[in-house]
Amino acid sequence: MPIHTCALALLTCPICGDPLHAEEKTLRCEHAHSFDIAREGYVSLLRKQASGGDTKEMLKARRAFLERDYYAPLAQTLTDLLAAHLHKRSVEQTSPLTILDAGCGNGYYLGSILHQLPPTIPSQSLCALGLDLSKEAIRMAAKSYPDAQFIVASLWERLVLVDASIQVMLNIFAPRNAPEYARVLAPDGLLLIVIPGPHHLSQVRAELGLLNIEEQKQQHILEQFAADFTLLEQRELAYQLTLDQDSLRQLVRMTPNYWHMTESIEQHLSTIDSRPCDIQFHCLLLQKYS
Template sequence: MEAEYRCPICHEGLTRKEGTLVCRNRHAFNIARQGYVNLSRKQKQAGDNREMVQARTRFLEKGYYGFLREALADMTAGARTLADIGCGQGWYTRKLQGQLKYGFDLSKEAIRHAAATDKETNYAVAGIYDLPLADASLDMVTSIFTPLPEEEMRRVIQPGGTLIQVMPGPDHLLELKELAYPQAYRNPDKVRHLDGFEEPECIHVKKTVPVSDVWDLFEMTPYRYRTSSEGLRRVREAKPMDITFDFVIVRHQRKEND
């Protein structure tokens, strides 16, 4: 289905004219040869760089998180208009259900990769706090390990629609943290009620599996930038080890009358 974007500058609708999206105020955005469009107002490079995208891709394509992706695919069945915010390189996005699907991320490198490998989704470089979509235009949004722009979620999700949020469970990557830090910690419970939504429903999925490429896993986490040089050395030299993948999937339903 054809994407229905709004202009990030004036918020008017965008119309496709050959290889460009144009609004009534003549703001124009070129469609890249991979099929994505850059609708970000940021001029500087943001988000994951090429090395980070490659490390994450190498790890994800080995299927360690496949059980999470399958659970999300089942939960999105029946969606009409779905947006995956902070979608990265689209590894989850391309398996999600939806008659009209969007993927948004600020990383141009990640979006370029996503658009080249998934032709069923409309990808755009865009910030999740200023989505280039009309009010109440979505019946489902997925937010997988991304900050949650609550006000924007209330704007774009139609009454009765669904927000699916994925966050680390208490034991997620515990063995990796034990390797990197003098004292490992369990993740706190961050599930909470969102204004404008019903009480959240939670599903807990957890699996411990042998991981051969420990460094690639570490590079796709925020721990990579919070670890001492000694901790980095231990992770880089780590042999294959069992690691726990622990996730909380939270379903928030938009109130019908809000």
């Protein structure tokens, strides 16, 4: 699987920041830093072998959970929000619309949005990229969504992207690097952030003693981005699911609760048949100042 040409033009070397070009099965910069293109078409642009990121077990749990479409209403809400705002944008663009998912995981949301956007929106071609620290997640994403270019990269270092090259950025339950997001977004670019609301999974969190959701999280994020962004729209999505034992176990394993999984949580889970769960997401659509 070759690298997507439109994406290649946006990428920079993680070591020196220079542009990259493709040479057979590698990407190279002028300083001869080189990065192999994997068989699945993704590239790792890490300066050094990274530790951290989601484990294989977390990724498997998340994929199994998402495949049951429990969060499909979120993917649809994000598509609707973007479609409404992209519709208002100028139709005279000739270069492709660049969309980046920062912290894309297995590509579920980016893939769903690309699939669901009405064919008339945008009125130009799309160039989609997903970045994640986890190589395993990127491998899954590259296999599942060949329409996008996936890159193993850190969100905490200088992003491997040209200044002002991205028009739409997604950041869904993922780390937020405000200065770098501001640097790579084009003037008037959109940044769509999703965080869990305070009531998200409240019953299950209480019953199993799981991690709490930070109070004032939304306010905190708006302050983080206030220097370069204005809030265009915020939308809350709330609904209820009934989850069986398998799904509840996946839910615990696919989140940072995975790192705090104890014998007693496992034991308690094994006694549960099913539970009603409140789902609550906050979607914040920000726009970079022009």
